[in-house]
Amino acid sequence: MAPPKNERNQVFLGSFIHSKKLDELEYLHNTAVCVDKSGKIVAVEAEHDVEKNLDTLYSKLGWDASNVDVHSTKEGQFFFPGFIDTHIHAPQYPNAGIFGKSTLLDWLNTYTFPMEASLKDLTKARRVYGRCVRKTLSHGTTTAAYYATIDVPATNLLADLCLALGQRAFVGRVCMDNPDMAPADYVDESADASLALTRESIAHIRAIDPDYALVSPVLTPRFAPSCTRDSLRQLGALAAETGLPVQTHLSENVREIELVASLFPEADGYAAVYDGFGLLTPRTILAHAVHLSEAEAGLLARRGSKVSHCPCSNSAITSGEARVRWLLDRGVGVGLGTDVSGGYSPSVLEAARLALLVSRHLAMPHQQPGVSDADRERAKLSVEEVLYLATRGGAEVVGLERRVGAFEVGMEFDAQLIGLGLVEEASAGIKENEGQEDGGEDDGNVDVFGWETWEEKVAKWVFNGDDRNTKRVWVKGRLVHTRV
Structure with a gap:
C-alpha cells in the first residue's frame, strides 16, 4: 500500500496567511500557489492579477492547462497552513x-x-x-x-x-x-x-x-x-x-x-x-x-x-x-x-x-x-x-519543518480553507424573517462586518472560530475534508 497520489496539478488562488516567524504573520493577497502532482508547492505568485495571467504561469511551469485544477477563495475566505x-x-x-x-x-x-x-x-x-x-x-x-x-x-x-x-x-x-x-x-x-x-x-x-x-x-x-x-x-x-x-x-x-x-x-x-x-x-x-x-x-x-x-x-x-x-x-x-x-x-x-x-x-x-x-x-x-x-x-x-507549516516553494501543500461569516447590511425596514437564520452556510461564531483589518479578522477566528470555519482541508495536495 502506498499513499494515494494526485492525478492533476493544482493552482490555489486568493489570500494566504502563514507564519513568517514567531511573532509575525505574512499576508499574501491576490496570490497563486501552484502545487504539482506530488503535492509539492512549485510556485508562489503574489500580489498581481493571477487569474488573468494563468496561461503565462502554466507556460513557465511547463503545465498543460487541461490538466490543472483551479481553486479560488470566496469573499471572507483565506488559506492557512494545516x-x-x-x-x-x-x-x-x-x-x-x-x-x-x-x-x-x-x-x-x-x-x-x-x-x-x-x-x-x-x-x-x-x-x-x-x-x-x-x-x-x-x-x-x-x-x-x-x-x-x-x-x-x-x-x-x-x-x-x-x-x-x-x-x-x-x-x-x-x-x-x-x-x-x-x-x-x-x-x-x-x-x-x-x-x-x-x-x-x-x-x-x-x-x-x-x-x-x-x-x-x-x-x-x-x-x-x-x-x-x-x-x-x-x-x-x-x-x-x-x-x-x-x-x-x-x-x-x-x-x-x-x-x-x-x-x-x-x-x-x-x-x-x-x-x-x-x-x-x-x-x-x-x-x-x-x-x-x-x-x-x-x-x-x-x-x-x-x-x-x-x-x-x-x-x-x-x-x-x-x-x-x-x-x-x-x-x-x-x-x-x-x-x-x-x-x-x-x-x-x-x-x-x-x-x-x-x-x-x-x-x-x-x-x-x-x-x-x-x-x-x-x-x-x-x-x-x-x-x-x-x-x-x-x-x-515533529521534525517536518522543511516539509510543512507554511506556503513556500519546496514545501508540501498541507492547508485549510477558512471561511468567516460575513454580516450583510440590513435593508431599510423590518423583513419578515428578521432575527431568523438566513438558511445559508453556517459560518459559526465568527462575525465579520467588513471594517475589520486582516489582523482583526484573524484574531476573531482564533478566539471565536471552530470547525464550522474549516471549509476544506488538503494534505500533500490531496483534498481530505470538505464541510458539507
Whole structure:
C-alpha cells in the first residue's frame, strides 16, 4: 500500500496567511500557489492579477492547462497552513470531556487504561480511530502525533486509517512493561516482548508507507514510571539504531514527578531519566513539561528535544501552567497538543486560544510571586505566536519543518480553507424573517462586518472560530475534508 497520489496539478488562488516567524504573520493577497502532482508547492505568485495571467504561469511551469485544477477563495475566505497536533491519544477519543474529579494518576486508572485495553476489539477500534481521524481532519489538523495502545493489530489499524483517510501522522505503539504501574490485563509481558511488539508495528508501517511519506512510526514509552529500566534502555538503543522519533510525557504533574524520583533515585531529575537511556534526541517530543527546572530546560535545549504544550489538559486535570515563553527563551522548541482525552477538545485552534489565555494567567502577580513585572508581561503570548506554535512550531517539534507549516516553494501543500461569516447590511425596514437564520452556510461564531483589518479578522477566528470555519482541508495536495 502506498499513499494515494494526485492525478492533476493544482493552482490555489486568493489570500494566504502563514507564519513568517514567531511573532509575525505574512499576508499574501491576490496570490497563486501552484502545487504539482506530488503535492509539492512549485510556485508562489503574489500580489498581481493571477487569474488573468494563468496561461503565462502554466507556460513557465511547463503545465498543460487541461490538466490543472483551479481553486479560488470566496469573499471572507483565506488559506492557512494545516494545524499540527504534537500530542494526542487516539484510543482515548471517546473519553474526550470525561476526566471526573481525579488527578492524573487516578484518571489513568479510572478512565484511560480501561478504554485503551478495550480497543483490542478491532471492530471497536475501527469505529473509534475512524472517528478520531475524521474529526481531527475536520478541525484542520493535517498532521497528528498519535499514541495508540499496547496492542499491535489495533496500532497498525490506526496507521492504516491515517493513510487511507489522508492524514499525515506519527503512530506509536505504547510501551509499558512495569506491572506495578499498569492493570494486569493491560501491560507488556516484559521489556523484550515490548521491544519485539514495537518492531512489529514499525515493520507494518514501513510496509504500507515505505518512505514514511505520510505515516511514520514513533517510539512511544508511555512515561518513565510505566516502563522498566530494561525497556527504556532497549528503546533508547532502538532510537539510535533506527533514527525514529520518540514521544513520551515529562513533568506533567507534581505527584508524577515525585513518583519518578522514587522509582529512579539515581537520576538528577525527570528529564535526566530519559537522557540516561538515550531517549532525549533531536527527534524527541516531550508532552507537557509543566514543572521543569532550569537544569532540565538546559538539558532539553542541549539535546535538541522539543516540547508539546497542552494547555487544555494541563488545566482540566489541574496539572499546572507550562511556561512557554520561558522554554522558548531557553532554546527549547515548542508546539501545541490537544492531549485528547486529558484535553476535552480535538481542535488545535482551541489549544491555541487556551495557550494564549494560560500565558496571561502566568502574567498575573499571584501566579509567579517574586517575578518582575517585565518578566510577567513577557510571559504573555500573542495571536501571532500561538498560530506559529500551531503550524511552524509544531512542524519543528515533529521534525517536518522543511516539509510543512507554511506556503513556500519546496514545501508540501498541507492547508485549510477558512471561511468567516460575513454580516450583510440590513435593508431599510423590518423583513419578515428578521432575527431568523438566513438558511445559508453556517459560518459559526465568527462575525465579520467588513471594517475589520486582516489582523482583526484573524484574531476573531482564533478566539471565536471552530470547525464550522474549516471549509476544506488538503494534505500533500490531496483534498481530505470538505464541510458539507
